[in-house]
Amino acid sequence: MTSIERTAYPRFKRLITAHELHLFFSPTREEAAWAAERMDADGHQLALLLALKSYQRMGRFPKPDEYPEMVVDFVRRAVELPEGTTALWATGRTAERQRTEVRRRVGATYDQARARRIAEESVRKEAAAKNRPADLINIALEKVVEAGLELPAFSTFDAMASKIRGEVNASICTGIHDRMSAVERAELLRLLEERDGDGTTLYNRLKKPAQGPTWSHFKNLTRRLEWVDGLGDTSVWMDGVASGKITDFAGEADAADASELRDFTPVRRIALIACMAHKARMRVRDDLATMFCKRIATKIKKAKAELEEIRLAEREIVEALIGTTAPCSSTSTRAALPRSPWRRPRP
Structure with missing residues (x-):
């Protein structure tokens, strides 16, 4: 509730x-x-x-x-x-x-049947993009108030939002499931069974965040992107599904471990893992771009520091040359210099 x-x-x-x-x-x-x-x-x-x-x-x-x-x-x-x-x-x-x-x-109108109908239509429409029951209830409240009708009891809104939300989510999960091939579904279910090198299931590999921007981590992240892409074209699976729903389903999958997901119905289990894989593909690409930018920024910073060192060294050399080749300013020093034999005497 x-x-x-x-x-x-x-x-x-x-x-x-x-x-x-x-x-x-x-x-x-x-x-x-x-x-x-x-x-x-x-x-x-x-x-x-x-x-x-x-x-x-x-x-x-x-x-x-x-x-x-x-x-x-x-x-x-x-x-x-x-x-x-x-x-x-x-x-x-x-x-x-x-x-x-x-x-x-x-001047109010009492028509509970119409109020429930308006609330149900608004909840069903918004449930395709929103997942929190509180958000769905607030939308239904707004529509009923706009119609100038007396509000039904809160339990009516709560039960309606819960029921319609479940129906819409089941329809979305079925659509994701049906857009996948049998091979792709089997590949996702395999993630819950096979173990990674650290003893955890391959499913946990989808949850791993990016590490520091080192060259070895960059190469590992590239290999993870290839692995995630090999699971299937998730953009096809998510065709027509609102981004908010994908995020909520992926969050639900992220909060559960492999053993908990096995308790879900097959259709819902596959849909949640598919949303998790889709978000993982997006996250790995973002992490790769971020890590690449950080690596480039580090190289640029290091290059600027080296360039400044070279500039200072060159400046010291130039200043030393200027000090040794500059003309003397005192008269006595000029008089002591030998006269050139080719210089004509002044009249």
Whole structure:
């Protein structure tokens, strides 16, 4: 069962601030007069006002035990009912008549069959791409609210999302299974049985992450890519499957070991391993590109350092040559130099 806290299903918060109480649960004078006209007893008036304000806030009628004491006490004091007044909740036809009065006042439509139909259509459509039940429930809630309909119970949404999600996932797994050849299916199942050099199954080889960017690791990663590619063309297997579904199925396969996967039905087992292989092919290619870039970056960094060393050495040589061949600047030194015999005397 999906936790209601993980969804957007409207409910009372555990902690309601004074600002929220005044903003959402404070009855107007018109609403207080409306409740007084329809109910004689103070307890019934309080219950009707609680149902009205809750419906305005949440689009549904909470159960009597859902109302926080602070909300009940705030509404009672807001309409100046006597201290100690408790909400008297009607049952049966009387309760239904009161709910009809509330719906009429807020302009809501009560059509549970239509609300369930809208929710089911939206869940079935989105289940082809999304896998988390909470996400499916939130989408169904949004569509029902947009239609201006009263929300069904949370259990209705939860059961619907679980059922449709299972049907859609089974259909996706069957499609992946049927797009594979018998040889390819046998090759994937072999991963759960055969052992690698370290004693683990070949299936665990699909999970191994890339190591440091060394030349030996690069060669090992290249061989792993060849091995994964040899399992089959996973892009054909995943034709028409949403990337989110592939990621979720691969994550489910990654969280399980070989012995746990053997407990799955054959179709689902093969589909999960196929998604794992598809993600492994993508990851190995990404790791190869990343490792290649890191290796090139290391070479470039080393080359730049060597080039700087050469530049500094050349600079020292040039400076030494300049120091030994520069013309003398003092007059005495120039006078001491021998006169060239080919130089004409000044007039």
